[in-house]
Amino acid sequence: MRRPFPLDAEQERFVADILSYMTLEEKLGQLAVLVDAPSGPDEEYAEAVASGRIGGIVDIPDRDTARAFQRRAVEETRLGIPLIFATSGRVRTAGAPKPSGWSRAASWDIETVEALGHEAAGDALSSGSRWLLGPKVAIDRKVVADEAAICAAEPVLLAELSAAYVRGVGSYSHSGEPNVLAGLQCRHAGGDSASETDPAVLEPLFAAIREDCLASLQPQPPALARFAGIALGRCRNILEATGGPLEWTVDAAETAIAQGRLNEGEVEDAARGVLSVKCALGLFRDPYAGLTGENGADGNESAVGGFRQAEDNLARRAMVLLRNRGAILPLSQDLQRILVVGGPGGIADGCREGLETFGISTRSVPGLALRGEGETYHDMGEHDPFAIALSCDAARRSDVVLMALDESMFSHSDGRLPRPTEPVLSLIKALGSIGRPIVAIVASEHPVDLGVAAEAFSSIVFVWRSALDCPIALAELLSGEFSPSGRLPVAIASEIEAASFPFGHGLGYSETVFSNFTLDYCDSAVTAEIRVHNPGEFALVETVQLYAGAAVSKDIRLAAFERVNLDPGEAQTVRFELGMKELGLLGADGRYRVESGLHRIAIGKSAQRVLSREVDIDESYARSIMLGRPVRGRVRATGTMDRA
Known part of the structure; x- marks a missing residue:
């Protein structure tokens, strides 16, 4: 399956050509992509679609309604630009289990979460939606998040699981074309000092996802200023400056531009993102793709079965x-x-x-x-x-x-x-x-x-x-x-x-033994290896967790993890490569920097049950890690090992 972004050269020219023909009014209309569907027949709403004032509709009730609105957009607007239909992310399939953000994160299972994203995409498509406004994820250390699809206290765990969910959404395809794209929404819950746009929270998240099938994101960090998809925050701000999602006027936009409150280039960039997503979904080629077939998913045994299997797997692993x-x-x-x-x-x-x-x-x-x-x-x-x-x-x-x-x-x-x-x-x-x-x-x-x-x-x-x-x-x-x-x-x-229990804690019916913890250079990264042995009578899955931090600080952060299947009596060696993101600190500019000196590397079963080493990284090796260039040298291991 071809990834939707970046667009190829032909698609980019197509989007640029459309933009060159569009008026300011038509560009503003494309930004209105989060307009709630009407609760019933609404001729005024239909006229807004036909006049190009709406670019996308959220939670369309069924495919018949979606086809009718799409026909108005394609046949009655000047340029025939199709609508994009989005779903807010709540499961619409009758009988499907209710998702749980904490249980998804408690699984630490990338494959299972990816399967959940796949099923959510199928549920969205059942009503004609090609854009899933999710996953909604939360970095949460005080357990206050309620509606988020994935909740976790550590950015790396949140990032890996969110990326898996997005991949699952994008994997739902026919004929090699992605049928549904995801819309990541991240928030910082719990009232910690970090804000919603704290790069330490957002950068690992978006770094893990930016190559996947992502239609929109919110908020948008500076590192992704040129994000190819829909920047929801920018669209919302522009429409608010011109009157509101459906109340915007060209006069208000022109006044805002004249007063310097709005930049016409920003309007064009935001419209380009919307058009790019529609192009990536193939809507210009076939506006009715995904809108054929029977209405809805009520009684859809296949859809319910898919959700049931995915949630059963999650229940076991969580x-x-x-x-x-x-x-x-x-x-x-x-x-x-x-x-x-x-x-x-x-x-x-x-x-x-x-x-x-x-x-x-x-x-x-x-x-x-x-x-x-x-x-x-x-x-x-x-x-x-x-x-x-x-x-x-x-x-x-x-x-x-x-x-x-x-x-x-x-x-x-x-x-x-x-x-x-x-x-x-x-x-x-x-x-x-x-x-x-x-x-x-x-x-x-x-x-x-x-x-x-x-x-x-x-x-x-x-x-x-x-x-x-x-x-x-x-x-x-x-x-x-x-x-x-x-x-x-x-x-x-x-x-x-x-x-009281630490982050990452969890027991099995057998107690694994960690041993032979080694650290060494490998090109421009430090490698960490550890032997994990299951001496018990039960087959189990051990989640090997790697933490990193400055040796002078007691605080360590999750840097990587690996789930390992172990039969009774089996042992495996788990290997991690620690580069800039694992060893570095994230600055306010969104860039990682690796400091020279002692770094603490810990591997174990939770944030407290770890084997711990310290590595001495000199300035030349720190630079090589940041530049991705190999360097000769050796790591000096010091300190003691805590029981794991």
Whole structure:
């Protein structure tokens, strides 16, 4: 499949020719690409399309409506420039699972996230949209992002997964032509000192994606000033300066130009980006491509099946085992009395249903008194003490307790992680006093702070809310059909040490051994190698994480990672090449600089469980790394290795 950007010479000439014929009014019309579709028949809206005041429509309801508007644009405007149809990114396929930004990042799995992008593109195309306004991604260290498709605390993790999603969108093609392009939207969540346009956040993200099938991006960093696609921020600013997305006027534009508030060259550049995307999609050749066939995706079994398979794969790879004292998980076949604690309609049902498919019988109690419609678990109910007493009695007659914790059992407040509500804490404290091993199964959209409740649990596993749709995957994890491979995409900092976990943390059912950590020169990069051995009885996936930073600083940042499949008894050597982006610091100008002196390189299983070395890089080698030129020399390794 040919990548859409950069356009070839013939396409560039085509776009330039169209621009040479366009009036200022027609150029402004092309910038109105994010106009919401009308909720019903709207002749005034249709006239705006026919007069060239709209360049693109968002969330068109079906292909019939899209064809009708496209016909008005192609047949009635002076130049016949086609519309581009976009979708806001929400899944339109009936029955498809709801995406989870944190679970996607917790997978650390590039192939799985790429498959999700592929399915999202198919969903967009089912309604005639060729432009997916996503992924929406967030660099988030305080867990406040809610609508983002991918959330992570480290820019490198966010960048690699976002790039995979964009590639997946662009891979959905017929006859070698990309049918759908992505529109990356990045924001900085959590109120940290870094702003939305902090180059340390954005540059790794856009550097990983800029060669892929990207139609638009927002915000646009200085390093991508000549981005070939749609600069949404620039389009919006120009239209706001001239009256609004649909209210703009040529008179207002000419006044803004005369007053120096608007540059006509900026208008042309923005219009060129829109036309380039339409050209890359082949819309000038066939304006109705993707608009044929039946309407919508409601009842589209193939589309639902694709989403289901992709989300099932994600559910398996995203489950994070945070603690497993006494190797309670996987559940032993010798356990005859398994108690599931949790109300109906949540992850407790998934536990019961999933385990039953494997022939594992369970008993269940709701834990707390059932709530009526509109009632929550935030305050102690009149019948909660009785329900807790019944739960404790059932726990005494059990071998192990599976504590199902849904989103409704956590309280949310600004500036901190969700925490268990008071009634839930009372239930956990009471169950903990019984002395039976308790497994916490957390099915939340966000990472949570279990606080003092964490001390009661022998095992803790984050299965995320997506597990509600995947009970078989949950049962496979609990029964040992596969070893958990998810890793935390953000650190969980709690006032209680037992509830705190570092970035990148996650356990499997076997404990890998890291050894033979070596560093050396290789042309214009430092190479790092480490041996990873699985001495256990379970096949597993180990996520080998490489961190880098200045030796004089305690702070290290994720620089690279690699997921490695290991059979029982197998060992592999993982190799990283550390160049300018891994060893350098990003300046305000968007450029990396490698400083001479001691650099700390750490490889391990999380930001805290690492083997650590220091390398001494002199000025000549620092320059060679930045210039990409080989140099002779050697690395001086110093320091100690922390347990990994």
